[in-house]
Amino acid sequence: MKFKVPRGTQDILPSESWKWQQVEAIIRDVCELYRYKEIRTPMFEQTELFQRTVGDTTDIVQKEMYTFTDRGNRSMTLRPEGTASVVRSYVEHKMFGYPDQPVKLYYSGPMFRYERQQAGRYRQFVQFGVEAIGSADPAIDAEVISLALDVYRRAGLKDLKLVLNSLGDGESRKAHREALIAHFAPHIGEFCTDCQSRLNKNPLRILDCKVDRDHPLMASAPSLTDYLNEESAAYFENVKRYLDAIGISYELDPNLVRGLDYYNHTAFEIMSTSKGFGAITTLCGGGRYNGVSEDIGGPHAPGIGFAMSIERLLLALEAEEKTFVDEPDLDVYIVSLDEEAHRKGFTVLNDLRNAGIRADMDYMDRKMKAQMKSADRFNAKTVIVIGEDEVKENVVQLKNMEDGTQQKVKDSLLLEKIKEQLK
Template sequence: MNFKVPRGTQDILPAESWKWQRVEAIIREVCDMYRYKEIRTPIFEQTELFQRTVGDTTDIVTKEMYTFKDRGDRSMTLRPEGTAPVVRSYVENKMFGYPDQPVKLYYQGPMFRYERQQAGRYRQFVQFGVEAIGSADPAIDAEVISLAMEMYKRVGLKDVKLVLNSLGDKESRTAHREALVAHFTPKIDELCSDCQSRLAKNPLRILDCKVDREHPLMATAPSLTDYLNEESATYFEQVKRYLGAIGIEYELDPNLVRGLDYYNHTAFEIMSTADGFGAITTLCGGGRYNGVAEEIGGPPSPGVGYAMSIERLLLAMEAEGKSFTEDAQLDVYVVTLEKAAHEKGFALLQQLRNAGIRADMDYLDRKMKGQMKSADRFNAKAVIVIGEDEVNNGVVQVKNMADGTQEKITDATVIDTLLEKLR
């Protein structure tokens, strides 16, 4: 039987994994600069956690979650997103009692959604996200957005734009909900079955429909920003002023609602404008989610955050022709010519590594020509050659691969000599 990688997943091979490592290093650098600390949560959680927070009318909950019963007959779900687990941990571990608020956290790891595979979208994907929990200051909204923009700047992306909207507070959304119901009801039969069921449960979700997004009713739907009360409108204006103060440009989109029910007030997406990136341009999205902590039994703890797909970040870099430089050059390759030399070379190899020198050798008993070809493929800076004479005389031959020069060095001084040459 031939086994293959499951549909909607991928193997990240060494030729690509170093790029992921570079992105992850940038993530750590930027988060450290903004004072966001890493949190690691389980890959699976109680199903109800996502039902209560993400929303039981969202596509994620109704169609995309990987849910299973464990041996205790408890319903568990592979995490489809990162915010709910982080807030659960915030509440469970009483982080709301920390003296410094908001608590600034970041996470990265695999998420799981059963959706149709597309370019840059997988059923298992790697997500990076930040959460700032414990402050209702609109400046934190702007900080979270600036962190996202800084991340894309650090990897060299230029063709990106920030799209912004306000979903308002509960009062504003109730007024908007009534207007949406009145707008869609007369022609609801023209929309898909999901939209028809959402009309009664959560009409705002209709605006996020992937099937009917081009329907004329969508373009003429009441704008949420027209129903913002004074408090919500003031909050949104403050967020925009903070963004302006730090020079971040944005576009307003009154139909931007995001795909999760927990969002309120600020909602945003960062999109790629690069030619050839694809029909789905969103790179990351997020917003404010006041009320989530209370929904799962915690005290009032306003939060704001965002999440980005590492796969789509790398895809955007490719679309813009951006790339990292791989530092794959080997310092030293050890070539051995017979069994005793192989034993000596193996011991020397460990000494080189202990000294911080990147080194390797042959394990296939190849002739000298084959070993030298390997040294070339690894782009080795130097080659150590050990044969019978070298074993008997306590020396090694060191060849500089850049200029072809070769010299004999004693076993006792080879490490120090190489360190000096490599330096």
């Protein structure tokens, strides 16, 4: 029987993982600049956590979660997104008691959704996200957006667009909800069954429907911004002022609602405008989620965050023909000509690595010519050749691969000579 990688997943081979490591290093550096600390949460949680926070009328909860019953007869779900787990941890570990608020956190790791596979979208995908919990200051909204853009720009992306909207507070959304029901109800039979069931439960989700997105009523649906109360409108204006103050341009989109129920007030997406990127342009999405802490038994702790797919970031870099730094070359490759020389070479290899020198050797008992070809493939700067005579004389042959010069070096002086040559 032949085994293949599960549908909707991928193997990231060494030739590609180096690109991931470079992107992840950029993420860590940017988060350190902004004083966001890493948090690592479990890959599965109680199913109810996601039902309560993400929303039981969302596509994620209704169609996309990987849910199973464990041996204790408890319903568990592989995490489909990161915010719910981070807020759960914030509440459980009483981070709201920390002297410095808001608590600024970031995470990076695999998420799981049963989606139709397409370019840049997988059923297991890697998501980087940040959460700032404990502050209702509109300036922190602008900071979170700035951080996301900073990651993309430092990674090398230029063709970017920030799209912004406000979902308002509970009062604003209630007025908008009633307007949406009145708008869609006379023609709801023309919509998919999901939209029909959402009409009275959560009509805002209709605007996020992928099946009926081209229906004429979508374009003429009441805009949430028209129903913002004075407080919500003022908050949104302040967010925009902070973005203006640091020179971040944006477009307003009153139909931007995001796919999770916990969002309120600020909602945003960052899109690629590169011609070679493809039809689905969204790279990153996020927003404010005041109320999630209270929903899971915690105190009032307003929060804002975003999540970005690492896969889609790499696709965007490819579309803009961004080149990555090559993997570091090998410092030293050891060529051994017989069994005794191989043992000595193995000891030398260990000494080199202990000294912080990138080194490797042959483990396939190949002839000298084949070993030298390996050294060339690895772009080794230096080759150490050890044969029968070198073992007897306690020396090695040291070859500089850049200029082709070769010299005999005593074992006791080898480290010193190699360090000098590598400089």
